[in-house]
Amino acid sequence: MIAEIGLAALWLAAALAVLQMVSGAFALRGAEGEANPLAIYARPAAVVQAFLAVLAFLMLLYAFAITDLSIKLVASHSHSMKPMLYKLTGTWGNHEGSMLLWVGVLALSGGLLAGFEKRLPERTMGATLCVQGFVALGFYAFLLLSSNPFERLPVPAAEGTGLNPLLQDIGLAIHPPTLYAGYVGLSVAFSLAMGALLTREVNPAFARVMRPWVLGAWVLLTLGITAGSYWAYYELGWGGWWFWDPVENASLMPWLAATALMHSVSVLAARDALRTWTIMLGVLAFSMSMLGTFLVRSGVLTSVHAFAVDPERGAFILGLLGLYIGGAFAIFALRAGAVAEGKRFAAASREGALVFNNVMLSAILAIVLLGTLYPLLTEAFDVRVSVGPPYFNPASAIFAVPMFIVMAIGPLLRWKSDKPARLQFELALIAALMIGAIALVSFFGRFPLLPLLGLGLAAALAVAAFLPLRGRKLARVPVATWGMVLAHFGVAVSLFGMACEGAFSQERLAAVAPGGTEQIADFTVTLESVTPVAGPNWTAIEAQLAVSRDGGAPVILTPQARSFWSPPQATSESALLTRWDGQLYAVIGNQAADGRWQVRVWWKPFVTFIWYGGLLIGLGGILAIAGRVQVDVRRRKAAAMGDQRRADIEALGAAAPLPAE
Amino acid sequence: MKAKHQRMVLVIVALLAILGAGLLAAWSLRNQANYFYLPEQMASDPPEVGQAVRLGGMVQKGSIMTEADGVTVNFIVTGNTADTIPVRYSGILPDLFVEGSGVVAEGSLGPDGVFRATNLLAKHDENYVPKELEGMGSQQAAKMAAETTVGLK
Numbered sequence: 001m002i003a004e005i006g007l008a009a010l011w012l013a014a015a016l017a018v019l020q021m022v023s024g025a026f027a028l029r030g031a032e033g034e035a036n037p038l039a040i041y042a043r044p045a046a047v048v049q050a051f052l053a054v055l056a057f058l059m060l061l062y063a064f065a066i067t068d069l070s071i072k073l074v075a076s077h078s079h080s081m082k083p084m085l086y087k088l089t090g091t092w093g094n095h096e097g098s099m100l101l102w103v104g105v106l107a108l109s110g111g112l113l114a115g116f117e118k119r120l121p122e123r124t125m126g127a128t129l130c131v132q133g134f135v136a137l138g139f140y141a142f143l144l145l146s147s148n149p150f151e152r153l154p155v156p157a158a159e160g161t162g163l164n165p166l167l168q169d170i171g172l173a174i175h176p177p178t179l180y181a182g183y184v185g186l187s188v189a190f191s192l193a194m195g196a197l198l199t200r201e202v203n204p205a206f207a208r209v210m211r212p213w214v215l216g217a218w219v220l221l222t223l224g225i226t227a228g229s230y231w232a233y234y235e236l237g238w239g240g241w242w243f244w245d246p247v248e249n250a251s252l253m254p255w256l257a258a259t260a261l262m263h264s265v266s267v268l269a270a271r272d273a274l275r276t277w278t279i280m281l282g283v284l285a286f287s288m289s290m291l292g293t294f295l296v297r298s299g300v301l302t303s304v305h306a307f308a309v310d311p312e313r314g315a316f317i318l319g320l321l322g323l324y325i326g327g328a329f330a331i332f333a334l335r336a337g338a339v340a341e342g343k344r345f346a347a348a349s350r351e352g353a354l355v356f357n358n359v360m361l362s363a364i365l366a367i368v369l370l371g372t373l374y375p376l377l378t379e380a381f382d383v384r385v386s387v388g389p390p391y392f393n394p395a396s397a398i399f400a401v402p403m404f405i406v407m408a409i410g411p412l413l414r415w416k417s418d419k420p421a422r423l424q425f426e427l428a429l430i431a432a433l434m435i436g437a438i439a440l441v442s443f444f445g446r447f448p449l450l451p452l453l454g455l456g457l458a459a460a461l462a463v464a465a466f467l468p469l470r471g472r473k474l475a476r477v478p479v480a481t482w483g484m485v486l487a488h489f490g491v492a493v494s495l496f497g498m499a500c501e502g503a504f505s506q507e508r509l510a511a512v513a514p515g516g517t518e519q520i521a522d523f524t525v526t527l528e529s530v531t532p533v534a535g536p537n538w539t540a541i542e543a544q545l546a547v548s549r550d551g552g553a554p555v556i557l558t559p560q561a562r563s564f565w566s567p568p569q570a571t572s573e574s575a576l577l578t579r580w581d582g583q584l585y586a587v588i589g590n591q592a593a594d595g596r597w598q599v600r601v602w603w604k605p606f607v608t609f610i611w612y613g614g615l616l617i618g619l620g621g622i623l624a625i626a627g628r629v630q631v632d633v634r635r636r637k638a639a640a641m642g643d644q645r646r647a648d649i650e651a652l653g654a655a656a657p658l659p660a661e
Numbered sequence: 662m663k664a665k666h667q668r669m670v671l672v673i674v675a676l677l678a679i680l681g682a683g684l685l686a687a688w689s690l691r692n693q694a695n696y697f698y699l700p701e702q703m704a705s706d707p708p709e710v711g712q713a714v715r716l717g718g719m720v721q722k723g724s725i726m727t728e729a730d731g732v733t734v735n736f737i738v739t740g741n742t743a744d745t746i747p748v749r750y751s752g753i754l755p756d757l758f759v760e761g762s763g764v765v766a767e768g769s770l771g772p773d774g775v776f777r778a779t780n781l782l783a784k785h786d787e788n789y790v791p792k793e794l795e796g797m798g799s800q801q802a803a804k805m806a807a808e809t810t811v812g813l814k
Contacts, residue, residue: 511731589753
């Protein structure tokens with residue numbers, strides 16, 4: 001029954017998406033200020049659809065929890081012996097389940113928008129819900145026609161096949177849902193942008209409605225990427241935190257576009273400038289999430305993320321991609337001219353700095369996009385290439401370095417127009433910090449150029465992030481401003497971690513006999529013993545490494561080489577020793593013929609700062625949302641009190657007070 | 662400056678920057694892309710010494726030799742012809758790296774004709790084949806699949 005309820009809920013939700021689309025479209029036909037009688041169904045349709053899609057997802061979750069082996073998806077991706085947590089997370093550890101999670105979040109955000117957003121004019125809201133329904137419909141069709149998660153087996157399987165062991169980790173509980181929610185949040189931003197464009201309502205009021213969605217999506221993407229990076233770092237056992245893997249790029253590209261969009265929508269809300277640019281970025285950001293879904297889900301790439309290699313599905317998603325992005329850019333091209341020019345500003349102003357950084361972000365996006373698609377293009381000509389860090393690092397740094405410098409100065413500039421001479425002290429301080437840090441580090445040794453630049457920029461940015469607070473009463477600084485300060489400081493922290501990892505990492509690779517000792521940085525690593533151990537669905541070889549720093553008390557690290565039996569696969573479980581100034585990363589390898597064990601150990605100074613920085617950036621975003629909500633609640637309360645007072649005065653029959661001249 | 666003009670200037674600046682990024686990407690992709698070689702291609706038309714490339718083929722039976730330090734491995738990669746390329750790698754071998762199975766080595770050719778691998782990609786589960794090996798001669802691929810597929814049909 002569970003599967004049938006889920007499937008029925010999905011079909012009903014798809015039908016409601018059609019209703020939402022049609023009813024939303026009727027809102028556009030109504031005359032100005034007059035509601036079309038057929039337009040009233042869009043909002044309830046979106047809300048009910050949200051309930052149904054979430055219900056379908058919960059049904060699948062339940063099927064995985066009880067390991068219902070009569071459902072094909074459960075039988076081929078789960079196992080009755082798996083720990084409960086991984087049974088649940090396994091729901092989205094496969095193609096169909098992850099797409100169901102995707103549409104579930106999509107419908108939920110559509111429902112929230114329809115249920116709670118009352119600030120927009122009804123016509124714009126109708127157009128927005130129409131676009132949202134159209135997007136949802138495409139994904140319902142994809143799920144129901146080509147990847148039905150609730151398909152039954154003719155005969156229930158005796159036992160499930162199990163889940164890819166690399167995915168049997170707490171990371172699977174956090175990383176995909178956060179990223180998906182971020183991707184999908186961008187779909188709401190896209191629908192709002194299209195709605196505003198269709199009804200010619202691109203103005204600050206619209207930007208204020210769009211901003212929380214963009215901020216929320218951006219926060220989730222930031223946290224999702226941070227979690228994914230840390231997961232890859234400890235799970236793959238390669239000691240790296242970012243591989244420029246196409247699938248990683250697929251999540252980075254929407255983030256870059258969302259970062260640009262978030263800043264641009266703030267300018268639109270505060271200053272009524274950058275109208276068309278904001279709409280363009282809204283379309284671009286969602287296009288990048290769609291492209292990411294296509295790259296990951298179509299099977300054109302081989303990686304641990306690509307669950308299904310099925311040409312039909314790839315063609316389906318490519319079709320959806322072409323339809324939505326092509327349609328959006330066509331509407332944009334037709335309507336952009338009709339959007340009135342926003343307020344003007346000088347080149348040396350806060351808007352100017354934001355525009356510059358928007359352009360730099362777009363340029364980095366172009367670099368990443370071309371590098372990701374290039375191997376796919378050359379393969380059409382039967383030339384096989386792979387593109388890695390030697391391309392991505394320098395090419396993106398060319399645009400990232402000016403961007404970071406402007407990022408340090410931008411928040412200090414005034415809106416509309418400013419004189420750089422006013423900021424002499426700040427500019428000198430930032431330049432001195434950057435040059436000083438680079439000179440100091442170069443004094444101690446020769447390091448590659450990029451990490452060196454990174455260290456200099458991190459020092460300058462860390463201080464510059466707090467300069468906007470100079471000369472202000474800290475208690476009266478708005479919460480949203482604190483969010484900006486924190487997020488910019490987070491960028492500096494993250495950059496510092498990346499640069500330190502690049503410049504100062506040390507690696508030791510050796511074959512060690514039990515009892516043998518190796519030295520790395522100021523750590524002494526002793527291989528005490530190697531023993532077999534067993535887990536719920538795996539067996540492993542576990543090394544006992546005694547690690548002591550400067551002869552201090554030893555800590556035992558236990559890296560493992562695990563063998564899973566369902567599905568049969570071997571993974572390497574790294575062991576980490578975290579200290580405030582870095583991490584020791586140990587991996588155990590094979591046994592050599594003479595009985596020695598391969599041990600690989602890295603000392604990575606300040607590597608944890610990469611993810612601390614990511615968390616700070618996310619926290620900054622959350623503060624920004626909280627600040628905006630606080631202001632909005634205050635404004636509503638004030639308006640309500642004003643209305644109350646006017647009503648009271650009217651009830652008393654007194655003459656209304658004249659507004660002050 | 663009229664309103665229309667500012668928008669034009671912005672659009673032109675943005676377009677120039679994106680175009681610049683595109684040109685830069687095209688130029689550096691041609692220089693930095695990591696080309697894939699089969700052993701016979703590497704023997705007949707070797708890449709420049711030190712240039713980062715990828716070499717894919719089969720690990721020859723009986724060719725894996727571990728050096729005295731216990732972490733450096735030498736082996737020979739064969740392709741569809743008699744040409745062979747010796748490979749040298751220091752590090753932990755992938756779990757399914759065995760003689761007679763497919764491998765993709767990332768690294769560069771040394772002046773002595775030995776390929777110095779910095780990373781080895783082997784099949785790491787029963788569903789995953791390095792993309793480059795998918796199109797290898799059908800007989801070879803079938804043989805490789807039969808020998809390296811573990812367990813499941």
